[in-house]
Amino acid sequence: MDQHFYTGHSVDVAQALLGKLLCRKLDGHLLTGIITETEAYQGESDLGCHAKSGRTNRTEVMYGPPGRAYVYFTYGMHWMLNAVTNPDGFPGAVLIRAVFPLDGITQMQTLRKRPDKLTPHHPEKRWTDGPAKLCQAFGISGRENGINLCAEGVNLYITDGGTAILPDWVENTSRIGLYTVHEPWKSMPWRWRINDLGIENLSTGITQYAF
């Protein structure tokens, strides 16, 4: 997607990202997954957003141009991937919370910290169904913070993979994990995810539309 795609309000970009294809070039392999869950974080007034603390070393990327990757570290061990939104100078981002794995699944298995624990117990779609899981599976860490998702030749980017998402498949809820955030931000319905019916349809691979 081009930079214009990311220039809007996080709430709009978060919904637009559902069904898009997260792509990663790693060691000569192409890893891809359909984005199935997102959350919007918008501005300094949003007390769930890291930008509530203003411009700091950590939040700097969120204040920069849209279409950059904001990758941060949390819980002492996990990385999270966001796409920066809004015009240059206004902070906001969309957290990529889950993808449906498509290509490079064996590489994803290797990249997960405990690949031995993944098979045959867990179906592949469970390997990338959390924000920290997908960063592991796609080899994303602090090195990717700030990279331009829209630039030519980058090894991390998002495309329109041609996957159609029906309105019936989209669930809208409040954001996850904001335990100590005050209202109304704690309950702001800024999370979107593709439900089980939608995932089932993605699994059949017949949701592709013609360009």
Added chain:
DNA sequence: GCGACGATGGGCT
């Protein structure tokens, strides 16, 4: 300096 805590995940009860 220091303490609290986190946009989580995995294991166990």
Added chain:
DNA sequence: GCCCATCGTCGCA
């Protein structure tokens, strides 16, 4: 459902 690993960041001395 509960517990906790593990450390960067922030707020408040």
